[in-house]
Amino acid sequence: MKVYVNHIPVDVLPGMTVKHALIHAGLLKEREVSKKVYDEWGNEVGLDGALLEGMKIYVGNAKSQAPNSK
Amino acid sequence: MKRRNIALSLTLLFLFSLPFAYGEQVQIRILHVNDFHGFAEPYQPLRSDERVGGIAYLAARANDLRKEKPSFLLSAGDMIQGNNWANLSQGESVIELMNGMEFDAMVLGNHEFDFGQDVLGKRILEAKFPVLGANVEGMRDLKPYVIKERKGVKVAIVGVVTEDVPISTHPKNVAGLKFISPIDTVEKYIPELKKNADLIIVLSHIGHPVDRILAERVKGIDVIVGGHSHTKVERPVKVGNTIIVQAWEHAKALGVLDLTIENGRVIGFEGHLEEIKPQIGGEDKAALAIVEKYKQKMDAVLNERVGETEVDLDGENVRKRETNLGDLIADIMRHVSGADVTIINGGGIRTSIKRGEIRVKDIYSVSPFDNYIVAIKLTGKQVREALEHGVSAVEDEEGRFPQVSGLSFKYSPSDQKGSRIKEVLIAGQPIVPDREYIVATNDFLAAGGDGYKAFGEAIKASRDFSIIGGMMKGEKVAYSESGRWLRDVVVEYLKEMKKVAPRVEGRIIEIY
Numbered sequence: 001m002k003v004y005v006n007h008i009p010v011d012v013l014p015g016m017t018v019k020h021a022l023i024h025a026g027l028l029k030e031r032e033v034s035k036k037v038y039d040e041w042g043n044e045v046g047l048d049g050a051l052l053e054g055m056k057i058y059v060g061n062a063k064s065q066a067p068n069s070k
Numbered sequence: 071m072k073r074r075n076i077a078l079s080l081t082l083l084f085l086f087s088l089p090f091a092y093g094e095q096v097q098i099r100i101l102h103v104n105d106f107h108g109f110a111e112p113y114q115p116l117r118s119d120e121r122v123g124g125i126a127y128l129a130a131r132a133n134d135l136r137k138e139k140p141s142f143l144l145s146a147g148d149m150i151q152g153n154n155w156a157n158l159s160q161g162e163s164v165i166e167l168m169n170g171m172e173f174d175a176m177v178l179g180n181h182e183f184d185f186g187q188d189v190l191g192k193r194i195l196e197a198k199f200p201v202l203g204a205n206v207e208g209m210r211d212l213k214p215y216v217i218k219e220r221k222g223v224k225v226a227i228v229g230v231v232t233e234d235v236p237i238s239t240h241p242k243n244v245a246g247l248k249f250i251s252p253i254d255t256v257e258k259y260i261p262e263l264k265k266n267a268d269l270i271i272v273l274s275h276i277g278h279p280v281d282r283i284l285a286e287r288v289k290g291i292d293v294i295v296g297g298h299s300h301t302k303v304e305r306p307v308k309v310g311n312t313i314i315v316q317a318w319e320h321a322k323a324l325g326v327l328d329l330t331i332e333n334g335r336v337i338g339f340e341g342h343l344e345e346i347k348p349q350i351g352g353e354d355k356a357a358l359a360i361v362e363k364y365k366q367k368m369d370a371v372l373n374e375r376v377g378e379t380e381v382d383l384d385g386e387n388v389r390k391r392e393t394n395l396g397d398l399i400a401d402i403m404r405h406v407s408g409a410d411v412t413i414i415n416g417g418g419i420r421t422s423i424k425r426g427e428i429r430v431k432d433i434y435s436v437s438p439f440d441n442y443i444v445a446i447k448l449t450g451k452q453v454r455e456a457l458e459h460g461v462s463a464v465e466d467e468e469g470r471f472p473q474v475s476g477l478s479f480k481y482s483p484s485d486q487k488g489s490r491i492k493e494v495l496i497a498g499q500p501i502v503p504d505r506e507y508i509v510a511t512n513d514f515l516a517a518g519g520d521g522y523k524a525f526g527e528a529i530k531a532s533r534d535f536s537i538i539g540g541m542m543k544g545e546k547v548a549y550s551e552s553g554r555w556l557r558d559v560v561v562e563y564l565k566e567m568k569k570v571a572p573r574v575e576g577r578i579i580e581i582y
Contacts, residue, residue: 011530012517013444015238015552018300020517024526028519039278039301046300046319048107048152050180050232052277 004056012051019047027059035059041068095332096221099139100271101132102317102325104146104297107181108156108164109320110361112348123321126353126361128346129171131324133354135344139328140220143172146297146316147179147231147275150193151553154434155364158371160185163364165196170356173199175216177229177273178206179297183243184553202229202273205255207248215259217267223331226267228259231275232298240551252276253284260290268334271295278303278316285309292336293327306341313339322346372431377564380571383423385436388416389467392578395419395436396473398570400510402563403556404475407445407549409510411476411496413456415520417469418512430561437557441512444525445549448509450501452524453477454494456509459522462487470520475510477501478577492581508548512556 001016002009005025012020018037022028036044040056056067112124132143149168150161161182168176178201182190187209194201194211204214215228230252236244256272263270269292274281277299285294286309296303296316303316306327313336317325323343330338384393396419400412418439423432448456460472461481479494494501501507511525518526528546564570 011526013513013529013547013550014234015550016513016517020513023514023517023519026518039299041278041307043278043304043316044302044318046105046302048105048319049300050277050298052279052299055279 001051001053003051003054006058006060007056016051017047018045018049018051018057021051021057022047022059025059093333095330095337096223097139098220098223098225098269098329098331099135099141100144100293100295100315100325100327100329101135101141102144102146102295102315102327103128103321103323104275104295104317104325105148105179105300105319106145106164106321107148107152107319108150108161109153109322110155110163110167110364113320121348123346124348124353125167125321126355126358127348128321128324129354129357130352131344131346132171135324135326142174142218142220142225142227142271144227144271144273144295145173145176146273146295147177148181148297149176149179151181151184152440154372155361155368157555157558158368159364160189161193162196163360163367165193166364167357167360169196169198170360171354174218175200175202175227175229175273177201177275177297178203178212178231179275180232180235180238181553183235183239186243187245187247202227203231204228204259205230205233205250205252207250208246215263217263223269223334224267225269225271226263227271227273228256228263229273229275230255232277232280237550239553243553252280253287256284256291257288260288264290269293269329269331269336274298277301278314281314281316282307282309285312285314293329295325295327302343304343306339313341315341317343372429372434374430375427376430376433376561377428377567378569379423379425379428380569381573382425383436383572385419385422388419388473389469389471390416390464391471391580392473392574392576393419394572394574395422397475397575397577398572399437399556399560400473400475401572402560403443403510403512406559406563407443407508407510409445409476409508409548411453411474411507412510413453413460413472413474413477413515414512415460415469415515415522416471416473417520418514419473428564433557433561433564437555437560439514439556441514441556442552442554443510443549443556443559444513444516444547445508445510446516446525446528447506447546447548448524448528449503450494450496450505450507451503452528453496453501453507453509454491454503456522456524457481457494458488458491459524461490468520470522472578474577478575478579480579480581482581484582510549513550513552
């Protein structure tokens, strides 16, 4: 299953979560230092949140990173 | 004149048959939670200065909000599995809590299946509220939908869960069950629900992105109360004529959606999330009593004896050499997954166990992380690369140092990084570079944790995940059970073994 972390494609197993995608992208430590994770609509998502095929998530200090954020 | 009288009579008859006065506005409140995962007590997230959540505080807030207007309290799934408070009673604690809080309905989440169908069946029977799963075929006592009434407004609540359940839990947990497309299922039920209700709420455990697709594709849904993606939807989203909400995770928020209804139609809405934080005196006493009761039970379970070790189990040296505790855990993982070999990170083992009785809490201290077993097919070349990476920072005693089962290797710590591995034997035979071996590991390494790349490369090459012979398979994936923590697997194994005496066997040999 492919998902995108800050536009970078990452392959994860079904059942894996946001946490695994961040580990794969080498960004979990950034998450640990208070950066939050957002979906493409700018909603914050939890580290245990389910991933879905093609899902786009963004790690950053501002949710404005997410393209469809309002 | 006669015709006019008939028309008038029919109009009056129609108006009186309406469940509420024609033209009258009715306010209904929907309170919702999702992905609680048994986080009953407040906790302090990593790098945060404050504690958040706490189900007793959420219950108190829900009670206050319910007093203001006719309300529903709904759960969008993944309630009974996750935190020890839930796991150690296999979700019984959560259902007792939800009964006490007077939930009106919940939909099954994928993790509701993690304790198996027998346990889930018991939990459904214990629930004093309907448990929904319209797209699950073969599960007894599950309802597709329920119709409830508030102030004369009939509200249909239909529940759907992700169809990925069979690939996110152990296949035995869903044997004989069929998971139909949630979107097709809701579409199928809409005409029937429209006949019998004024409003249609979909209680969904399919994730926020799919909720949006559902709203786009299926007309006639008034509200989707979502879960699964742990999304903090701070204000309700409207897609077409459908309102979508979701309340984050772990009882950190209570979702509030106020609907204004006129003539059976939603004519206005306002919603927000109430973030839950512990406050002195702000808890619901009845909910707190249930939390405390199961905390005490949890302490009793943690003190339960699972077995005995005839030797000290070394969890101190796992970052620099083979240890008997590393061997034991790696052996258990290989046995449970049916893999050829195991490679895990020593850093995943956090403490030692003294000779004598082993209690549940000892295993939980050794393996405190929410890790689960994954087995992936690697070539001999990739196994060797993984081992090279594992020993590449032994001088710094980093957590990547491997503990293994089913293989042995020699390495030279004084050689250059990347060329330290000298000999690898699998089942006593030299490793074959282009042969595939099934390698058990944990989900952390499988995702590339501690810098391990070999597993990720294999996952990348693995396509077309499906259930074959009762097991989730991809081209390179042989085993994955995301709902069962490694520590619980070890506890169960030791209960069966009763007594262990593992010794260092020369699986990892330093040479100079």
